[in-house]
Amino acid sequence: MSEQTNPVLTFKDFQSDQEVRWCPGCDDYIILRAMLKALPEMGRKKEDFVFVSGIGCSSRFPYYVGTYGIHGIHGRAAAIATGVKLANPELSVWVMTGDGDAMAIGGNHFIHLIRRNINIKIVMFNNEIYGLTKGQFSPTSLIGQKTYTSPYGNIQPPFNPGQLTIGSSGKYFARVPGNDPKMMEELFVKAEKFKGTASIEVLQNCVIFNDGAFEEITNKETESENQIRIEHGKKMIFGKNKDKGLILKGFKLEVVNIGENGITEDDILVHDAHEADPTLHLMLVRLQNPVVMGEIRRIEETSYDEVYVERMESVAKKSPFKNLDEMFFSGDTYVVE
Amino acid sequence: MTEKKLKLTGGTVDSVVIRFVGDSGDGMQLTGTQFSDTSAMMGNDIATFPNYPSEIRAPQGSIYGVSGFQVQIGHATVHTPGDEVDVLVAMNPAALKTNLSSVPVGKTIIVDTDSFNKKNLQKAEYDENPLLTGELNNFVVIEAPITTLTRESIADIGLDNKAMTRSKNMFALGMVFWMFSRPLKYTETFIDKKFAGKTQLIEANKRALRAGFNFAETIELISSAYTILPAKMDPGIYRIISGNTATAWGFLAASEKSGRPIFLGSYPITPATEILQELTAKKYFGAKTFQAEDEIAGISTAIGASFSGHLAITTTSGPGLALKGEAIGLAVMTELPIVIVDVQRAGPSTGLPTKPEQSDLLQAMYGRHGESPVIVVAAKSPADCFNMAFEASRLAMEHMTPVILLTDGYIANGSEPWKIKKTEDLPIIYPNDLKSSREEWMPYKRDPETLAREWVLPGTPGFEHRVGGLEKKDGTGDVNQSPENHQLMVKLRAEKICRVKNNIPLMQVDGAQEGDLLVIGWGGTYGSLFTAVNHLFESGQKIGLMHFSYLNPMPKNTEEILKKFKKFIICELNMGQLHTVMNSKFPEYDYFKFNKVQGLPFTVLELTQKFEQILNNQ
Known part of the structure; x- marks a missing residue:
């Protein structure tokens, strides 16, 4: 990889020649657009990106980006991406996945990738439904949700992707609404700079099988009341009139109105995404109303791939043999005449 | 096959099979390895077979906790660890019970009499002590209180009882070293390395080894040691x-x-x-x-x-x-x-x-x-x-x-x-790297001879492409689900594998190049099959061995070889899987089959008997 200045790339440079085939009106188009806009801003060469996916609607993503890519098998994107990255740590490796691909069939790979903290970015399109197999419940479907495999209402409690990420010793978790390309674009660029596994949940509306799942959270009319967008170092304030905020009461987060009951802005919690203790981050990812958006957790530590490379180099320096032949002929050998 | 019978009085022999058996914690694998390595250093050919239980440390003395290590050492080249055991070293009753059937009458059994106590006999499901019932009368049994002698020889070192007992494998090894005139120096060097810094353990293991060696000599239960001359092997460094x-x-x-x-x-x-x-x-x-x-x-x-x-x-x-x-x-x-x-x-x-x-x-x-x-x-x-x-x-x-x-x-x-x-x-390997120019390259553009596509790596500018599990369009590699393209790609992928036959060696037949019986095998059974075939071939039978290293595709001359023989037998450690493949690839031949699924390799004896049966039209 040369140190030359990278040529200025644009949205168009990252488009592939393939026809995009998601359902009309799907949030996936918005995610793709946001990614194609974010990629040139990352300041890397086009040939150094690899998009890896599993199976599902989200997993068609690599075909639509003009970089290197692998459309893998169901659930295994995280493992395939791990191999791509460890073989060539210089690459920027992205896993494009869904709630079923990442947390049902691929749950094991998902949690272990996060545990290891390999410098790979995971974008999970969470639509709380199985789309490509046409409408079965997923590991994030809600209790009571009616699907083709839960016609009388789902009875399996859902995963919270943020909780699962942090529970797997995750160092980075962010959430973003699927109808906000601007926020997504910014987040993708920020995540790319993070040295470790970044887990990004996109609340993605499936227009066919679970339309309106996030309506109350993402509707332009109500979003400012039902979402809180947080940033490291800033007070956690929300509401149309910026008059609500989060405080800690006992061991729970509480929503308060600024100016009522003696509450002032000074009482509102400041978001610390860099705090290693996950207690408050867990409360934030679990909060139902408002739903927290943005970089909830971002702990910079040494990534697995950095340690891996260092270990390879340090062990190589200590090699007891100059070359293979020397090892073959070392130790207990004997001559037959 | 061990043709030459060992004389109880010792002397020079061509090959000998020794099996060390004990509890999975007794160090039998290590003992066996030391014996085989020492023998190899002395110029013998060797073949070993560790046979251990899946339990790491099964309850002591139990039948399912028995761990064994077998080695055949030879003056001539040996191809298998041997069928029948010439010398069995059994560290406890369970080891004796589970291995006695492999020891032909007249052969030697060394036992640690200290371990033949009531508790261990019960665990081995012996109603009575086999050392006393006379059931071993047809064997040469060397009874040695190995545990006691080991402890006595190292009593003053300051180890506890348990640690002292652990050296008993070295005592047994010392005895066997004496029987086969092996030097102790290789194992002594090994002990120095393995226990580096632990002077007590070094001393204990070396002393136990020497004590066993001296004990074997002193008791003169074996009138003189066996000698196995170095094997005739290709000159070189091994x-x-x-x-x-x-x-x-x-x-x-x-x-x-x-x-x-x-x-x-x-x-x-x-x-x-x-x-x-x-x-x-x-x-x-x-x-x-x-x-x-x-x-x-x-x-x-x-x-x-x-x-x-x-x-x-x-x-x-x-x-x-x-x-x-x-x-x-x-x-x-x-x-x-x-x-x-x-x-x-x-x-x-x-x-x-x-x-x-x-x-x-x-x-x-x-x-x-x-x-x-x-x-x-x-x-x-x-x-x-x-x-x-x-x-x-x-x-x-x-x-x-x-x-x-x-x-x-x-x-x-x-x-x-x-x-x-x-x-x-070794030959140079030529990965099918990018050869095409940017203009002519496509992700699924194929080499005209091998049909292999070019291997283009991320980081290569201008060649960005996607691969994946969905069917690919011939050439471009775009996702494509058209009926004709799928059929074409299925055929191309099959043809690509088929053409590998141009890049692998021809089949070489061992023994007779044409004749009455062609033995067919593959993989890890080669040693047993070769030994059995070679034995019959040298005694004048028109028998050959076609042993597959390349199973898909098979070597180009496979059928030519089949044409040169009258009868065929496929020998496998399964119920006939290569038999199924051969019947589908070369259906015009009638194949006998010989199969074994006991979790054990073939014995040369059972193979030889089977081949003789077919050769004699029985």
Whole structure:
């Protein structure tokens, strides 16, 4: 990889020649657009990106980006991406996945990738439904949700992707609404700079099988009341009139109105995404109303791939043999005449 | 086959089979290894077979906790660890009970009389002490209070009882060293290294070893020691190597000769784990290894690394191969090189995890959904694992395809002398790298001769492309589901594997080149089959051995060889899997079959009897 200045790339440079085939009106188009806009801003060469996916609607993503890519098998994107990255740590490796691909069939790979903290970015399109197999419940479907495999209402409690990420010793978790390309674009660029596994949940509306799942959270009319967008170092304030905020009461987060009951802005919690203790981050990812958006957790530590490379180099320096032949002929050998 | 009977009075013999058996914690594997290594250093040919239980430390004295190590040492070249045991060293009643059937009448049994107490006899399900009932009257039984003598010889060192007892394997080894006129110096050096810094343990083990040696001499139970002259082997420099180590080293050599770094993604599984351990320990040669979260992640990481341009490998056994099936299909579709090593064990399911079998052949050939052809090769002996690991890597990268390498627990854990190869004498491997210009290149543009697509790595500007599991359009590699294209691609993938036959050696037949009976085998049974065939061939029978190292595709001259024989027998440690393949590929021949599924290798005796039966039209 040369140190030359990278040529200025644009949205168009990252488009592939393939026809995009998601359902009309799907949030996936918005995610793709946001990614194609974010990629040139990352300041890397086009040939150094690899998009890896599993199976599902989200997993068609690599075909639509003009970089290197692998459309893998169901659930295994995280493992395939791990191999791509460890073989060539210089690459920027992205896993494009869904709630079923990442947390049902691929749950094991998902949690272990996060545990290891390999410098790979995971974008999970969470639509709380199985789309490509046409409408079965997923590991994030809600209790009571009616699907083709839960016609009388789902009875399996859902995963919270943020909780699962942090529970797997995750160092980075962010959430973003699927109808906000601007926020997504910014987040993708920020995540790319993070040295470790970044887990990004996109609340993605499936227009066919679970339309309106996030309506109350993402509707332009109500979003400012039902979402809180947080940033490291800033007070956690929300509401149309910026008059609500989060405080800690006992061991729970509480929503308060600024100016009522003696509450002032000074009482509102400041978001610390860099705090290693996950207690408050867990409360934030679990909060139902408002739903927290943005970089909830971002702990910079040494990534697995950095340690891996260092270990390879340090062990190589200590090699007891100059070359293979020397090892073959070392130790207990004997001559037959 | 051990033709020469050992005389009880000792003397010079051609070959001898010794089996050390005891509790899985008694150090029998180490004892056996020391004996075989010392013998190899003295110029004998050796073949070993460790036979251990799947329990790490089964309850002491129990029948299922018996662990054994068998070695055949020879003046002539030996190809198997031997059928029948000439000297059995049994450290407890359970070891005697479970191994007595392998010892022919008249042979020698050394027992530790201290262990033949009431408790141990009960555990071994003996109603009465076999040393007293007379049931061993037809054997030469050497009764030695090994535990007591060991403790006495090292009593003043200051170790506790338990630690003292642990040296009893060295005492037994010392006795056997004396019987076979082996020097102690190699094992003494080994003890110095193994216990470096622990002076008490060094002293205890060395003293026990010497005490055993002196005891054997003093009691004169054996009137004189056996002598085995050095074997007539190809001149050269040798080392003792196990199949799993040889596999790992074959990959290291393939990496060097191809210029592609190794990536091994693997999940520990018996009996394959040592390959992962060995390559991890040899990280300083640039081999990247990754212990994944499961078998599927093992192969998936390897596929990712292959996309990034590494010599990608995953190692497993039968159950793991089943789990990897879907991912192998992905590598077939994306036409990425990857080597899958299956160290076979007896199945189905968990089966007999530490015992060998050849029952994964059909799984390797056909065990995937869809039309999913891959190259299948097999190693025939511990040292041959080096050659076939190298070959598997060469074929994967030159033909851009998954390759399955079949070994088994018998050759993976067994060891034999390996005439060391210099890397400069190995062929260069030519991965099918990018050759085309930007204008003419397409992701699925094929080499006109091999049909392999070009291996273009991320980081290469101007060649960005996507691969994946969906059917690809011929040439461009775009997703395409048209009926004609799918049929064409299925045929191209099959034809690509078929053409590999132009890049592998011709089949060589051992023994008669034409004649009455052609024995057909594959993989780890070579030693037994060769020994049996060679024995009959040398006694004048028109018998030959066609042993497959390349199973898919088979060598081009396979049918030519079949034409030269009248009768055929396919011998396998399964219920007839190669038999099925041969019947489908060459249906015009009638094949007898000889099958064994006991978690044990063939004995030369049973093979010889079967072949004689067919030769004599019985």
